[in-house]
Amino acid sequence: MxxxxxxxxxxxxxxxxxxxxxxxxxxxxxxxxxxxxxxxxxxxxxxxxxxxxxxxxxxxxxxxxxxxxxxxxxxxxxxxxxxxxxxxxxxxxxxxxxxxxxxxxxxxxxxxxxxxxxxxxxxxxxxxxxxxxxxxxxxxxxxxxxxxxxxxxxxxxxxxxxxxxxxxxxxxxxxxxxxxxxxxxxxxxxxxxxxxxxxxxxxxxxxxTKYPLSRMVALAADSITSFSAAPLRVATWLGLAGVAVCGLLVAVTIVAYLLGATVSGWPSLYLAILFLGAVQLLCLGLLGEYVARIYTAVQAxxxxxxxxxxxxxxxxxxxxxxxxxxx
Known part of the structure; x- marks a missing residue:
């Protein structure tokens, strides 16, 4: 019994x-x-x-x-x-x-x-x-x-x-x-x-095993986003870093203009666009992850x-x- x-x-x-x-x-x-x-x-x-x-x-x-x-x-x-x-x-x-x-x-x-x-x-x-x-x-x-x-x-x-x-x-x-x-x-x-x-x-x-690499990665992502807002702060710092880099590029451009050394150079422009685009997409992705969790919670x-x-x-x-x- x-x-x-x-x-x-x-x-x-x-x-x-x-x-x-x-x-x-x-x-x-x-x-x-x-x-x-x-x-x-x-x-x-x-x-x-x-x-x-x-x-x-x-x-x-x-x-x-x-x-x-x-x-x-x-x-x-x-x-x-x-x-x-x-x-x-x-x-x-x-x-x-x-x-x-x-x-x-x-x-x-x-x-x-x-x-x-x-x-x-x-x-x-x-x-x-x-x-x-x-x-x-x-x-x-x-x-x-x-x-x-x-x-x-x-x-x-x-x-x-x-x-x-x-x-x-x-x-x-x-x-x-x-x-x-x-x-x-x-x-x-x-x-x-x-x-x-x-x-x-x-x-x-x-x-x-029922826990392959993909689920291990999902566990790490879920652990971070469900228990900490640190990724959002990372996005903020990346945004600030992007602003700083852009400010530096503006200063370099002004100095080059005053010195008469302004020549067309696609590499610098190309790298700047890539950097800013990557930062923006990363920040949007992190924000989207938290919005998705809010949406899931609202569905209940x-x-x-x-x-x-x-x-x-x-x-x-x-x-x-x-x-x-x-x-």
Whole structure:
């Protein structure tokens, strides 16, 4: 019999992971059964097109603590994660990806640290990224350095979406009015007492990555524009630099005219036009990015629609008006 109010919820967003599901179920169930705490596993099927939905329902017949939430369409990793967080019932909620690169065995250490030190947030921090390519390690390093510079040093380095949240932290996330939360930045911003548990990042157990370079770039852009107005200030400084360069060119032109050295030269004119055009287009692009976010917020469309939930009486809302721009 599954406890009516679990002490721990584990949220797993899943999209086309039929090859890794048997490994995930066997490994995660062994870890959670050994904890000795009532728990639930909230598997959020993000509109999978392979055999993932059927495999989840088959696993649930043998694992009563497994709860399956199916979204009507593929909404993206972040909406699927939010769907699970908003509907999880545990006193503590852990989010973890299905690919087993974040080891489920770390959950026990995260829960123990939270309980022993009365923490609301425990981050799973990657101590070793040797399984990633050199390019991915470099881009990740650049991303976290940039985020810490923009947002502050309270953003833990190399901490992704593998984290533990207390019920209080989850409820604080519910109350946020913004439409495009980037959890790896918003969660540290909440200011709850937090700790870290390091782990060795493993290779993907099966299947292929659902987070290619294009989505990594989109994550960086979304992180910056949703949490800082710094790009708009960059546009301002570029505009000032353009004005300064134009002023210098005007001074040079006047001096050349007075010295009688005015000769037609298309290179200088060509470069000046290119520079000013590039600055203007960049500034318009940055401004457009923020206007697009305002437009999206005004639309207030839900990030996802839930098709069904194996716990039909779940009290959480069926929709969350948070729009994901990463996927």
């Amino acid at each position: 599954v406890a009516s109010e679990p002490a721990l919820s584990v949220v797993v967003p899943i999209y086309n992971e039929q090859s890794v599901l048997p490994l995930l179920v066997a490994r995660l169930r062994g870890v959670l059964d050994a904890l000795g705490e009532p728990y639930e596993v909230v598997a959020v099927d993000d509109g999978s097109t392979d055999n993932t939905p059927a495999a989840l329902l088959a696993a649930r017949r043998e694992w009563p603590q497994l709860r399956v939430i199916r979204l009507r369409r593929n909404s993206g990793h972040q909406p699927a994660l939010l769907a699970g967080l908003m509907r999880a019932r545990g006193d503590y909620v852990v989010s973890i990806d299905a690919d087993l690169q974040d080891p489920p065995e770390t959950i026990a250490a995260m829960l123990r640290l939270a309980q022993d030190q009365n923490l609301d947030i425990v981050y799973g921090v990657r101590a070793d990224r040797s399984t990633d390519t050199a390019f991915k390690r470099w881009t990740a390093s650049v991303y976290y350095r940039l985020m810490r510079r923009i947002v502050g040093n309270h953003v833990p380095a190399h901490a992704g979406d593998f984290r533990l949240l207390s019920r209080a932290a989850v409820e604080a996330l519910r109350e946020l009015p913004e439409r495009t939360p980037v959890l790896r930045l918003v969660v540290p911003w909440l200011g709850f007492p937090s700790g870290e548990v390091t782990f060795e990042r493993e290779k993907r157990a099966a299947g292929h 469309r839900p990030a996802y629609y839930i098709a069904d939930d194996t716990r039909a009486t779940a009290p959480a809302p069926a929709q969350v008006s948070m729009v994901d721009s990463l996927e």
